[in-house]
Amino acid sequence: MWGEAGSEAHLDETDRGLLAALRRDGRASVSELAAEFGLARATVRARIDRLVSRGEIIGFTVLTRSEAPPAAVRAVMMLAIEARATDRVIARLLSLPGVEQVHTTNGQWDLMAELAARDLAEIDDTILHARRIEGIQRTETSLQLSTRRPAVRL
Structure with a gap:
């Protein structure tokens, strides 16, 4: 990318x-x-x-x-950030092409970013760029291997 x-x-x-x-x-x-x-x-x-x-x-x-190609690789990145950096970090994350959404959360992690890309190289580029953002202290990324949804009830 x-x-x-x-x-x-x-x-x-x-x-x-x-x-x-x-x-x-x-x-x-x-x-x-x-x-x-x-x-x-x-x-x-x-x-x-x-x-x-x-x-x-x-x-x-x-x-x-129906025309949109599905993202072949999806991941969730958990981020620990500096206390006063939330708005700046969110804005920078959302400027990265591979970041679809950013959520605030509680517990060990401060933010959760949903990533999507055509391949692992694109996910890797997104992760590398995200880790360089000032204010991010630590990250952990998990690839989504499969998705299961409940059956539709009529």
């Missing part, structure tokens, strides 16, 4: 965050993105325009549930 040729490796953290936010919600407004990243609307618009002109963003589309 980050290390592939033609990847986002040359983009700065803000550009990667904007791309991750747009992947999660392609309908996010410039105002919403500006608020999320603490930037001026004009700055967000200019960055998106630059990403389009450089070919990093090649289009905007609707993807229905």
Whole structure:
């Protein structure tokens, strides 16, 4: 993902965050993105325009549930963080492409992040990038091997 040729490796953290936010919600407004990243609307618009002109963003589309490829690898990352770092760590985690959701929790761990990727290399990249976030003290990640759901009752 980050290390592939033609990847986002040359983009700065803000550009990667904007791309991750747009992947999660392609309908996010410039105002919403500006608020999320603490930037001026004009700055967000200019960055998106630059990403389009450089070919990093090649289009905007609707993807229905039936068209979405399933994530081949899913994992749950438990995180212990510094007491005052919660909001900053959550924002940074959500800017990573492989992070689908972040939950606060109680007990031994402070946060739980749901990860999804096409393969183990992508999960590994996400874990490595997450562990570099300032404010994270310790992590533990478990791969989801299978999922079982209750039978539908009529």
